[in-house]
Amino acid sequence: MNNLDKLGKIIAQDLRDSSLERYLALESGSLKSPSTQELIKELDGFSDEQKAVIRKVLTNCIDSGVHNLLFAIEEEKEDIAVLIDNENVAELSDGLNGEIYTEDGWFEKFSQYGENGI
Numbered sequence: 001m002n003n004l005d006k007l008g009k010i011i012a013q014d015l016r017d018s019s020l021e022r023y024l025a026l027e028s029g030s031l032k033s034p035s036t037q038e039l040i041k042e043l044d045g046f047s048d049e050q051k052a053v054i055r056k057v058l059t060n061c062i063d064s065g066v067h068n069l070l071f072a073i074e075e076e077k078e079d080i081a082v083l084i085d086n087e088n089v090a091e092l093s094d095g096l097n098g099e100i101y102t103e104d105g106w107f108e109k110f111s112q113y114g115e116n117g118i
Contacts (some may be wrong), residue, residue, distance in 0.1 A: 003085055017113060020117060023058050027055075031055065071096070073096055076093065
């Protein structure tokens with residue numbers, strides 16, 4: 001796996017998927033901490049259709065945040081560097097934020113939820 005894809009796998013699995021899974025755990029009621037119980041109770045009041053909309057909105061917001069972070073890293077590559085094996089990954093791409101999209105993008109390759117999310 002090349003260094004650019006190593007970053008993509010981290011972004012897709014450890015950032016995006018873990019965030020989406022957190023929501024799904026809240027929605028299913030499987031989290032037991034006191035701090036999550038109120039959220040679980042509130043989500044329980046939504047219909048299945050409303051929960052589907054929440055999933056789409058959440059996926060969109062997370063994907064937008066990832067896009068913006070990657071764009072900022074690309075724009076600031078003179079001042080900010082993400083190094084993998086001593087290689088600046090921003091210099092390996094013609095646009096880090098574009099790496100997440102399409103059938104060849106990081107979300108499709110590495111996320112268990114694919115490009116469309118939950």
